Structure formats: C-alpha cells, structure tokens
Amino acid sequence: MGGRRCVGARGDGGCYVGVRDAGMGGVYAYAAAAEIYGSETVTLGSTGIKTSRLAMGTGTVGSGHHSNQTALGVAGLSALLLNGYEQGLRFFDAADSYGSHPHVAEALKHVPREKVTVLTKTWSRDAASARADLDRFRKELGTEYLDVCLMHCVTEPDWTERYRGVMEVFSEAKEKGIIRSHGCSCHSIEALRAAAKSPWVEIDLVRINPIGSHMDADPDTVVSVLREMRAAGKGIVGMKILGQGDLSGRQDEALKYALSLGLLDAFTIGAESKKEQEDLIRRIGAAA
Numbered sequence: 001m002g003g004r005r006c007v008g009a010r011g012d013g014g015c016y017v018g019v020r021d022a023g024m025g026g027v028y029a030y031a032a033a034a035e036i037y038g039s040e041t042v043t044l045g046s047t048g049i050k051t052s053r054l055a056m057g058t059g060t061v062g063s064g065h066h067s068n069q070t071a072l073g074v075a076g077l078s079a080l081l082l083n084g085y086e087q088g089l090r091f092f093d094a095a096d097s098y099g100s101h102p103h104v105a106e107a108l109k110h111v112p113r114e115k116v117t118v119l120t121k122t123w124s125r126d127a128a129s130a131r132a133d134l135d136r137f138r139k140e141l142g143t144e145y146l147d148v149c150l151m152h153c154v155t156e157p158d159w160t161e162r163y164r165g166v167m168e169v170f171s172e173a174k175e176k177g178i179i180r181s182h183g184c185s186c187h188s189i190e191a192l193r194a195a196a197k198s199p200w201v202e203i204d205l206v207r208i209n210p211i212g213s214h215m216d217a218d219p220d221t222v223v224s225v226l227r228e229m230r231a232a233g234k235g236i237v238g239m240k241i242l243g244q245g246d247l248s249g250r251q252d253e254a255l256k257y258a259l260s261l262g263l264l265d266a267f268t269i270g271a272e273s274k275k276e277q278e279d280l281i282r283r284i285g286a287a288a
Helices: 070-086 101-108 126-140 164-175 189-197 219-231 248-260 274-287
Strands: 004-008 016-021 027-032 041-043 050-052 052-056 092-094 117-122 148-154 182-186 205-206 235-239 266-269
Touching: 004 182, 004 235, 004 274, 050 052, 050 117, 052 070, 052 274, 070 274, 092 101, 092 266, 101 117, 126 164, 148 164, 148 205, 164 182, 164 235, 182 189, 189 205, 189 219, 205 219, 248 274
Parallel strands: 052 092, 052 266, 092 117, 117 148, 148 182, 182 205, 205 235, 235 266
Antiparallel strands: 004 016, 016 027, 041 050
C-alpha cells in the first residue's frame, strides 16, 4: 500500500483519499479521509463539545449590530449557513455586536439543534447585564441553550478579577444547563495571557495568522501563549485567520499556517457567498 492522494470530493466538504495498491494494479481504492478537512469533527479542548473544524463566521467587520454577513439579510445569511451545513459544517459563530442572532435563528429552524454548535458573545461587563443577555440571546436565537458563550473583546490585564461578576453568572448558567461552556475572545496580549492562566476559561477565541495582522502581538509571541493554553486543556478557536482580508490573496498560505500549528481545535472564517464558502472548504482540504 502507498501513495495517497485526493481523488474525489465528498458531499460534506471533505475528500476521498485514493490509496495506491500494487495488488490492485495501481488502482486507487477510495477511503474517506475526514481528518484533514473543514468538516472534520473536533473536540473543543476539555469541554466535550464536538463540532466541525471550520466555524462559519458572521462578523466580518462586525460592530454596532452589523457585519458584512448580516448585510446579506436574514434570508441570505441563513441560506449561507445552511449551505455550509450541507457541506458538513456544524459550527455557527455569532455575536450580539454582529447583529447575527436572527440570521442564525432562521438557520436553526431547518437543522436538528443537537447537530450544530452555537457560539455567541456578550459585551456585558457586570453580572446583571450578563444574566439579562443570556436570557435575551436564547430568545433571539430560538434555542433553550447556548453551546458556547464568550465575554467579547476583553483587553484588560486584570479582566479575570475585574469582571468576576460576569464569570460567576456564566458559571451558574453552566450548572443550570443554560450554556455548555464559557470563555472569552481576547484583544490584547495581556488579556490573552490572563486567559491562559485562568481555570475559568474553557474556550478562547484567539487572533492568529502568519503576518500578525489584527493580532494581539507578533505570531511567535501569541503562539507561545497558545501552547500554554493547549497544555491547560483549553479549547482554542482561531480567528482573523485571513487577517481581516489582508491575506485574501494569500489564503492558502494562511490556512496552511493555521493547520500546521497543531494548536487550534477549530477556526472561524466568515464567507460572504456560497461560492466563497465552498472555495474556502476546498482550500482547507488542499492546504492540510
């Protein structure tokens, strides 16, 4: 046996690998190779949450309850999410600040809830607001529970002390089954280092790409913190993989970098059309 290569696309966005068998006259036998594609099932750290390696981002240039994806409208973005689902993607990445809850809610009406992972984020920095957000988010998303809820865009070196109230609300919500896991998205190297050291952080959304674009620090510095997170069993989801467009002409390089680190459980990228989404899935398979 020997000589593996991709010999055909799978409907889930993966690929069939051909294994050349001398005993078969050099014919390639088909064998599914799910381990290297965007639709691969991964586990987020120690949470037990299983989902696809590629998350469907909904927040490109996202702020003020708007993003490039929400500009597609509820029908447009929900259709894009469902197209990804048909390609084997099971990870919906939303946020209050993107305004994408109604779009994700529409997509959730058409898939088995237990088959997808819903991640969202809150800007709340006090306990009362965080508790209210958890109730509102579930109503907006049309779901009884959230798989992952993150504190969005933490920057302070002492955030794990400063926002202890929010953390306690999330911990209580997890005990009640309102959320399955909690964590943060970091937007400074100091906040990232604090997250790495905090036992409370189960999942971290981390900015990473090979050129340091829109990142907390240079790639080597960030990678050193990610190794600490990995050793602690935290789930690591990469973002800004394409540098918010700065690597749009170097997508293959950026994807190879993300996959080669061996540190990311998953990563999120926001497509803006079915063509772009399907091209991304293809590129991930080729880059692996």
